[in-house]
Amino acid sequence: MSDQSFEAQSQTVQKVAALFDPVIQNLANLALVGKQMHWHVRGATFISVHELLDEIVEHALEHADNAAERVVALGLPVNMTKEAIAQNTSASSVEPKFIQAAAAINIVIGAIDAVRDPLKVAVDELGDLDPVSQDVAIGILGALEKDRWFLHAHISID
Numbered sequence: 001m002s003d004q005s006f007e008a009q010s011q012t013v014q015k016v017a018a019l020f021d022p023v024i025q026n027l028a029n030l031a032l033v034g035k036q037m038h039w040h041v042r043g044a045t046f047i048s049v050h051e052l053l054d055e056i057v058e059h060a061l062e063h064a065d066n067a068a069e070r071v072v073a074l075g076l077p078v079n080m081t082k083e084a085i086a087q088n089t090s091a092s093s094v095e096p097k098f099i100q101a102a103a104a105i106n107i108v109i110g111a112i113d114a115v116r117d118p119l120k121v122a123v124d125e126l127g128d129l130d131p132v133s134q135d136v137a138i139g140i141l142g143a144l145e146k147d148r149w150f151l152h153a154h155i156s157i158d
């Protein structure tokens with residue numbers, strides 16, 4: 001990015017921020033959904049799912065922090081306000097009640113997939129814009145897919 005003019009650089013940074021904002025908002029949503037399921041999960045696999053969900057929430061917040069701080073390091077603000085999270089996340093809504101483990105896992109997988117979609121767009125488009133930001137996005141995607149596997153293994157039969 002350093003060999004670009006200031007105007008080109010500022011346009012590039014705006015594009016980077018626009019690619020990371022939906023990722024950050026959906027990671028915040030994943031953290032909210034994950035905690036809600038952490039508290040309310042029921043069933044024979046309770047303890048493993050309960051503990052795994054706490055790890056997934058922790059990872060989601062770490063990923064949001066990494067993505068946000070990359071944007072801020074480049075000089076722009078990010079938007080993880082409650083309004084932005086409510087407007088820009090599409091994961092299924094969660095009710096404040098107890099839930100069986102398989103259903104809880106499916107809801108959290110849905111929230112992970114809602115991060116994965118804008119994250120894959122970011123990985124694709126950041127390659128030409130800013131490889132350092134792309135590296136951040138790739139790191140998040142790999143870690144997120146590992147968490148998805150850990151969750152999915154609880155309900156998969158093959």
Ligand SMILES: [Fe+2]
Nearest residue numbers: 038039050054
């Ligand atoms: Fe807890």
